Each structure stands twice: as C-alpha cells, then as structure tokens.
Amino acid sequence: MKVAVFSTKSYDREYLEKSNADFGHKIHYFETPLSPTTTDLTVGFDAVCVFVNDKIDRGMIEKLSKNNVKIIALRCAGYNNLDVKAAHENNIKVVRVPSYSPEAVAEHAVALILTLNRKTHKAYNRVREGNFSLENLIGFNLNKRTVGVIGTGIIGIAFCKIMLGFGCQVIAYDIHESEKLKELGVQYKSLDELFSAADIISLHCPLTPETHHLINKKAFSSMKKGVMIINTGRGGLINTDDVIQALKHKKIDYLGIDVYEQEADLFFNDLSESVIQDDLILRLISFPNVLITSHQAFLTKEALTQIASTTLQNLSDFENEILLVNELK
Ligand code: NAD
Secondary structure, three states, rough: OEEOOOOHHHHHHHHHHHOOOOOOOOEEEEOOOHHHHHHOHHHOOOEEEEEEOOOHHHHHHHHHOOOOOEEEEEEOOOOOOOOHHHHHHHHHHEOOOOOOHHHHHHHHHHHHHHHHHHHHHHHHHHOOOOOOOOOOOOOOOOOOEEEEEEEEHHHHHHHHHHHHHHOOOEEEEEEOOOOHHHHOOOOOOHHHHHHHHEEEEEEOOOOOOOOOOEOOOOHHHHOOOOOEEEEEEOOHOEEEEHHHHHHHHEEEEEEOOOOOOHHOOOOOOOOOOHHHHHHHHHHHHHHHEEOOOOOOOOHHHHHHHHHHHHHHHHHHHHHHHOOOEEEEE
C-alpha cells in the first residue's frame, strides 16, 4: 500500500523501515504532523499513519475521504485524538496498536516514582559539580506504602505487579475489575477511598469524557497531604491549573508526568532556542518536586519494534481483506 507517515521522528523511520522489509509497503515519511494545513499531502496515498498528537477532526477526515484515503493507522494505543465516528461515516477504517509493550510504560511510571522519591536526578547534577552533600535528598521507603492505581488494563496490571514486588500495598479503581490482580493481592476500592488512602497515585486509564480532569481540585481535597501523583496516561486526566494550586499549597509533595494536557505544541520537539509561550508548563517546570518527561514512556526498543510490525500488519490485513483485529469500531 502507499502509506503517508506523519509526525515522523528518526526512531519511527528506523523501526518502520526495518519492519517493512517483511511487508513491502511503499512508505513516504513526513516530519510534519497531520493537520488541516497538511491534509492535502495525502493525495495519492491509500493510508495515513499518525501518532498521539496528530489531532484528526471531522473536517480533516472529510478531506482525507475526498483524497481517497481508505485507512488511518494509529501507531499508538490511545485514540482520543481522532474522531472515530466521523471516520466510520466517511468510510475510512481506523486501526491502532492496542498492545505493544505495557511493561515499557509501566516501567517508566516506576522510573518517575523512584527519581522523584530518591532524587537521583539532583544527585547526578550535584556530584558532577563536586557537590557531595546529602542535604535535601531524603526520600522514603516504597516498601509498605499504599499505591493507588487508576485503570487496571494491560499497563495498569504491569504497573501493579512491579509495585507489589516493592512490597507496596496496592489498591485500585477501574470500571472493570481484574480477577487476576485480585488473586495477586490488589484490592479494588471506590475512587474516593483510593484518593484518601494512597501515598502514591498512578494514572493508567484512557482519556474519555468520564476521565477528563479526573484529578482536579475536588479530588485533591480528598487526598492525603504529601501524596505523589504520577501520570503516564494522557495529559487531560489532570486539570493543570488545579495541580499547580495543589503544588503551591503543598497538598501534593511530588508530581511526575509523562503527558501534559497542552503537550501537542511542545512535546517531541527541540524548543531549546525558542521562547516558550505556554506559561503553565513553565510554572510546572519551576517546582523542585515536579518531574516532566515528554511522552517517552513508550520509547523502548521492544515497544518500537512491536509498534512498527503491528502497524504494518494492520495495513497488510486491510490490503488483503483479512479480518482487522485491531480495528476501532
Ligand atoms: P487498556 O485499555 O488495556 O486499559 C485501560 C483501563 O482503564 C481498562 O481496564 C478500563 O476498564 C479502564 N478504564 C476505562 N475507563 C475508566 C474510568 N472511567 N475509570 C477508571 N478506569 C477506567 O489500556 P492500556 O494499554 O493499559 O493503556 C492505558 C492508557 O495509557 C492509554 O489509554 C493511553 O492513554 C496511555 N498510554 C500512554 C503511553 C505513553 O507513552 N505515555 C503509552 C501507551 C498508552
């Protein structure tokens, strides 16, 4: 198939090229995101392949349909950035990569916890400057702490298992409970019970109308003072204004985020020589107890290999009229 890949980074190209040796699609790589102004680049392509921050609304889908694009391949699991209903109404199939490496994301959430807690990022910089002082580097034991997990799908399950390994008490909230996790000792609670009991809260649910701003002023008021919040889910799960207030008032002691509600204009780009216009991210960066990574939780060799092969397999299945197991309906 003729495939237009948008928002291409060097690692996307490297892994798609390697995998395409088995598939033989004709791939053209665009560095630009797919946006209302770049939709016309899709003329002559059967498929477009996009990532998390390519926002595809109804108007763009109608244009894609006019350009004869037949399928949109998301090279990610989440699909909150795409109007799936509009795609169906315009006879465009949508496929995704529902599972590539849940461990990659779960392990990154743990990396955020350990870094915030044991302050290894600060120690690294200090030692490089000949500062061997331990002042202000005190952490806490994870053992016996209560960890609250919101969303226990494949990533949440992988995360729970790691935290159980640390000797944490793991509690969870999900609209569908996992029997497997219960057998491992995870206790399901109501959202309010989880907020009030957890020392660490980690978000692993999708962004939906129900979960939008799940972590807001009201939620903070139910939480323990000094709680740690970790978000590797989607930025919109947290109300950014409210989290800044909670940090200012020392309601939360640590915030680790790999996703940010207004990330689309920032993340994945080198803006080191630019004047950043987003005052909220600058305020977040200014806190000593906030750690931000720019949507890199998925970025492991294993995950990139799986993303590339599943994406190209999805396209081949469509071409060969085989049942699309990863289709969004
Ligand atoms: P999944 O579908 O396996 O699990 C999601 C879980 O959330 C399910 O158990 C579901 O029942 C639960 N859920 C849905 N609505 C809920 C609600 N209102 N309240 C509580 N729980 C709810 O998905 P997954 O693969 O585990 O991924 C979870 C999310 O992680 C994705 O939706 C995506 O947004 C995010 N993600 C981030 C990265 C990254 O690089 N940072 C990478 C992959 C996925």
